[in-house]
Amino acid sequence: MSASRQAAASARSWTRRRAAKRERLEAVEPFASGRVLDAGRILDALQALLRPGDRVALEGDNQKQADFLAEALAGCDPKVVHDLHLLISSISLPEHLDVFERGVARRLDFAYAGPQSVRMAQLLADGKVEVGAIHTYVELYARMFVDLAPDVVLLCAEQADRDGNLYTGPGTEDTPTIAEAAAFRDGVVLVQVNELVDKVRRVDIPGDWVDLVVASPRPYALEPLFTRDPRQIGQVDILMAMLALRGVYERHGVTALNHGIGYDTAAIELILPTYGEELGLRGKICKHWTLNPHPTLIPAIESGWVESVHCFGGEPGTERYVAARPDVFFTGRDGSLRSNRVLCQLAGQYAVDMFIGSSLQIDASANSSTVTEGRLTGFGGAPNMGHDPHGRRHSSPAWLSLPAGEPPALRGRKLVVQITQTFRAGGTPAFVESLDAIQVGADTGMPIPPVMIYGADVSHVVTEEGVAYLYKASSLAERREALAAIAGATPVGRNLNERRVEALRRDGLVALPEDLRVDVRKAKRSLLAARSIEDLVTWSGGLYDPPAQFRTW
Amino acid sequence: MSASRQAAASARSWTRRRAAKRERLEAVEPFASGRVLDAGRILDALQALLRPGDRVALEGDNQKQADFLAEALAGCDPKVVHDLHLLISSISLPEHLDVFERGVARRLDFAYAGPQSVRMAQLLADGKVEVGAIHTYVELYARMFVDLAPDVVLLCAEQADRDGNLYTGPGTEDTPTIAEAAAFRDGVVLVQVNELVDKVRRVDIPGDWVDLVVASPRPYALEPLFTRDPRQIGQVDILMAMLALRGVYERHGVTALNHGIGYDTAAIELILPTYGEELGLRGKICKHWTLNPHPTLIPAIESGWVESVHCFGGEPGTERYVAARPDVFFTGRDGSLRSNRVLCQLAGQYAVDMFIGSSLQIDASANSSTVTEGRLTGFGGAPNMGHDPHGRRHSSPAWLSLPAGEPPALRGRKLVVQITQTFRAGGTPAFVESLDAIQVGADTGMPIPPVMIYGADVSHVVTEEGVAYLYKASSLAERREALAAIAGATPVGRNLNERRVEALRRDGLVALPEDLRVDVRKAKRSLLAARSIEDLVTWSGGLYDPPAQFRTW
Incomplete structure (x- = not known):
């Protein structure tokens, strides 16, 4: 190297950040006693x-x-x-x-x-x-x-x-x-x-x-963001939960998973001790979880379904309950929960086999988003959970049940499941030709459209109509058809003809309730292990302390 | 819920792990004083x-x-x-x-x-x-x-x-x-x-x-796993480094990156202060790194190329050097390095735009592996660095320069670069029809073949022949042709005809040295900013203390 270059290097200060920090800390000394x-x-x-x-x-x-x-x-x-x-x-x-x-x-x-x-x-x-x-x-x-x-x-x-x-x-x-x-x-x-x-x-x-x-x-x-009042769970949510349980959880043998925070996934948590028990699935599915302490998971925990829960964060009101269940939750020597978003994200990406969450909008190719007109919400953690990490190399039965990759590099795939009713409150269709997010992205000059979960990454979609097994689609056209088959009377669903639906059922790309032997008449609120926040408190043996806004008694 | 179920739940112990831990700690008390x-x-x-x-x-x-x-x-x-x-x-x-x-x-x-x-x-x-x-x-x-x-x-x-x-x-x-x-x-x-x-x-x-x-x-x-003696770097490594610098780093404007530990990537580190400087690239590329303190990065650091390095782990001999460069490395209040594999992996997956590493074998579809016959090596960290994380949502110029996704869900893509000479020491071809890993996987009953990096995830391959821009291939057949064009006289490369290579160059799928304006005659050891471990010590101002096995003086 040249002598001049070396001289220049040695003349440079390599401790500017440290010096700046020292200066800052000296500047606040008048307002501090020690630290x-x-x-x-x-x-x-x-x-x-x-x-x-x-x-x-x-x-x-x-x-x-x-x-x-x-x-x-x-x-x-x-x-x-x-x-x-x-x-x-x-x-x-x-x-x-x-x-x-x-x-x-x-x-x-x-x-x-x-x-x-x-x-x-x-x-x-x-x-x-x-x-x-x-x-x-x-x-x-x-x-x-x-x-x-x-x-x-x-x-x-x-x-x-x-x-x-x-x-x-x-x-x-x-x-x-x-x-x-x-x-x-x-x-x-x-x-x-x-x-x-x-x-x-x-x-x-x-x-x-x-x-x-x-x-x-x-x-x-x-904020208690993960508390869902079972009172808000309707019959359609329960039907979807039953379809998900039979058509996804049972079929793929999902033992390690992550749930979103919708009422539909809360319904799944609440029918494990009833419908799940009836199907003989305890000990076979849903043993290891990565999610915050959802109060609606309490009945499943108390019924012996859950071996472990690792958490991104806590949930107000669950402190005493979690502290009393250290075999299930990660707790410290002092007894209280230890959460950690980065490690739970790591677990959610590399150690669990399934993510299931609800979406506000899904387009005809299965791209989904929670961005709607006039709002710039961003992403949170869903895209990280809701994709298939190609860096995974260990296998599990659930993961292997979704064949992926091109020969000879064959592998399995993470289950990325979207669950939604075909129409939301007020008659707004959940399935649309184009996501609002695309327009929001264009209007605000974003370099790429703010899509939450990419259609190509979604393996299953569950609605009250049935389950679409998108991972089995061999082309984008087939993926769109399978999705349309369960999109009901929405703009995405209404044009698919009956004979095509029959063919998709035969080929296993779509399953309707009867294909999954789900008795639609059973989809009643009586199937929920807890039908109110009070019920959750009872299940917890009085250990769950709901935040004030969830107390109606 | 039924009264009997609740009684059963409350009878269960929820503190078995805690009790077992207490028992274990009591059992070791005779051999301990306090902790x-x-x-x-x-x-x-x-x-x-x-x-x-x-x-x-x-x-x-x-x-x-x-x-x-x-x-x-x-x-x-x-x-x-x-x-x-x-x-x-x-x-x-x-x-x-x-x-x-x-x-x-x-x-x-x-x-x-x-x-x-x-x-x-x-x-x-x-x-x-x-x-x-x-x-x-x-x-x-x-x-x-x-x-x-x-x-x-x-x-x-x-x-x-x-x-x-x-x-x-x-x-x-x-x-x-x-x-x-x-x-x-x-x-x-x-x-x-x-x-x-x-x-x-x-x-x-x-x-x-x-x-x-x-x-x-x-x-x-x-073990000093990340120390590469510049003496082992040959002219072919240097040529590949030049091709990578022009054909990948400069072309895509790569500012944040991760390097593997081969001699080829060490050569890239060592020509930044010479060839990179000549090209006017300082301040434009290679500013933020996620990698262990590679001694071969010292000249680039000393020449002002590097703004930050976050590390998976340390490297013996670099302790004093790192401690003297806190503006660049993550160090604690005590002055010594803080590394953290999980956080560096997070950074490597979600905050850097490129991974480049060498491979022992690459097949005709660009699948690669370090597993060779009779060895069960496993994966380490390369698959996590060497894939395109679909959970990424922010963009950067380098990432956007590789268009990916299907409309309307368009996005960018991580640069996953494989670099290797067409033949290894002893005349073994690096490009083969079938990876040894496939056979090893079959012989040992592995559920999936132990492929290190999937061909579909590789965006570029660099050899002494040129650069293949695999991300531009619109089909598997085209990907295989682009790879063959730079695979030299190996079984993968030798059958591609010249006219096809010309077409691939025209379409931008392949670049030969002349396409990148790389003067092959310049690929000499004199281009290395340091040509020995002693040179690295000099560059460090005497702060680098090479482990004994690297001291030849």
Whole structure:
């Protein structure tokens, strides 16, 4: 090498991030005692800590929110703190967008914007926010270790001690991953906690990774997103659940799986102890789960169906129940749940054989999306669960039952199941010629259409009409026909002729209730092991504590 | 629900795992002081801790080995400890198989068996070991959270304190993930450490997750698997590196990437500061990396090419260098590297645009494998890096430059690049009609052939003949032709006629050196920024300390 080049290299500083971190921490010293920030000075502290243009990760998970820090960030003076680049996995709070409206932040990379999706689309149209990209949750975290290293991360946890050791509580979710991305790249880790204690219940994140903690005046916001009231489950959901159980779970022998959060999958959970028991399936299917502690899974757990549940996050109200069932759930030495989104995603992609979830819209080729007109919702975690990971190399009977690949590289395939009624409430068809998402993508200038799950990745679709075995289709045309056969009177379904349906049934691409020996008359609410939240509480032996909004008694 | 069913449920114990763990820990108390086991009584301790039929995860990573515990396990009396089910990601030590030969263990789930692959195949043929499945690394960890929960895990770390807090050192690799799988499902976590200290350098794993530690009489075994001596890099490697740089990196604008460990990819790393500089590519490509600290990356780092490197594991000899370059590498407060295989895998799948690696064999359809006759090597991590993850939803220019998907669900695609000379040492063709792996799979009764990377997932193949752009092929036949065009005089390449090659060049499916404006005469060792290990030490400013086997001076 040339001497001059070597001289240039040695003259370069290799510790800029470290020096910048030191400066930031010195700047907040007036507002802190050791690692503990004064909650009353949080605005001053943030303004001292942040630099214009900083990349800031704000937690922002699926369920829990660092809301005290979000509020403080939104309150910063845009003359002092501006042009931030925010990384937020789930945009759930008004403050997440106030930050942009006020000019504190300018650029945004995110994964999901459910509750704020309409305002999000508006801000984008108004040029108030520049979107880098819309990710899935794990993609956004992945980029924090590559090209989106955060300068500062604003997190939340239940407890901290004065050394910064954190107890995240049952809803661990993404906190360890975001903390790791910052702590080991000289980013600043600031955590709002519900309480400061002398000794945390258990250490979920070592104090070595944490720079600053602040006791929030109120516990962080947490939504019970995975609670489905059995009262809302209708006969059509129950029929679909029966079809899924016989036509998918039993047929493929699915032992390890992931469920979405719709009423239709809740119905499946609730008929395991009744219909599933009748079919003699206990111990044969549904033994290992990757999902949050769904209250509607309690009857199946109590009836001995479930060997293990690993969770992405927690669910408010299930704390005591989970703590009392450590043979099933992952719990710490202190007894409470340990969740972890990244590891549960890993399990969902590489260790389970099936994902089943509902969709708002499915097009004629089986592409599906939850994006509808005027909303910019993003993706969450469904695309990661809802695809066939080609990096898998071990096999299982369920996986092998879907032959895939080209000779000689034959392999199995993950079951990716979409379940939906042909028409939604209000008579809106679930099956449409073109997804609203395609138009939303075009209108907002997205580089690719925001499709949630690709039709080519979907192996089965279940409706009240029957089951379409799309993985058996040998062409796109055949896939579309099989889908049309169970799409009822929707624009996608109404033009398929009866003789073609018969042929598809004969070839095994479609199964109607009678083909699966499902007695439609049995699809009654009496088949649900629990018909109300109260029933779930009873099943739990009084260990489940439903959140207030689910208590009707 | 029926009263009787509820009574049965409440009679069931839900804390069996917890009770079993308590019993085990009580049984080892005679051999421990607090959490610290007496190294001299390790055999007694293991025999007290383990129960016949236990599922035991033994670390067994890609690089580091809990060798003291492996040796003790192999020494157990098979009358006391037998029929274990072992989970080992990398079978590297003779003791890993002695355990089976002696009857201590019977069942095995693993990911890679490089150094022990011949003996492994023999033991399998002799019926001494029952293989559950061969996984990739992350699949095996994923299953620890689903259907392969370990009862006991045997790990290694550099330091522990008496509370069980661990410092894993730069080679963090898989230790936190395996520890989490056990610690939160009432498994026992036992860790051999190089030293017991009053205070660990930094806490990588909290003591709350660790039950027992033992000071090993010698440091754990650690292999420098990622060190490639530039002396071994020949002119053909350099030519391929030039072709890759122009035909793939430059053409697609690849900024975030992962490299395998071959001499061919090492050559690419070493011509960035020379050929890459000449092409004006610094700052335009190769900015963000996910890979271990390859010594051959040092000149590119020193020349200002590299903005970040996140690592699966460490690499012996790079400790001081990495610690002095915290702007580039992920390091802890103590200054040393933090690696993490699961997070780096996540980054490799969802945040980088390209994987490039070499293969031992590639068939005519571009399926590739490192399995050759008589060896049962397994997969390691290549299949996870070497596929297009359909769960990705954000885009980048490189990813978008490979159009994929069916309308309207159009998307981009990951670059999965295979690089190899047409003939290996000894004149063995790299391109063959049928992979040895197919025969090995059939002979050993594997449910699917052990293909490393599927042909349909490969986007580019680079040889000394040129670059095949397989992602542009519209049929399997066209993919095979494009591959044949660069497969030289191998059985795969020799029958393609010249006119067909011309047509493929015109259509952009194949590029020869002249198409890429690569001057073949420049492919000389003088183009390497470092031509020896000594040169790498010089580039590092004396910070790189090569392991003894790489020191020739």
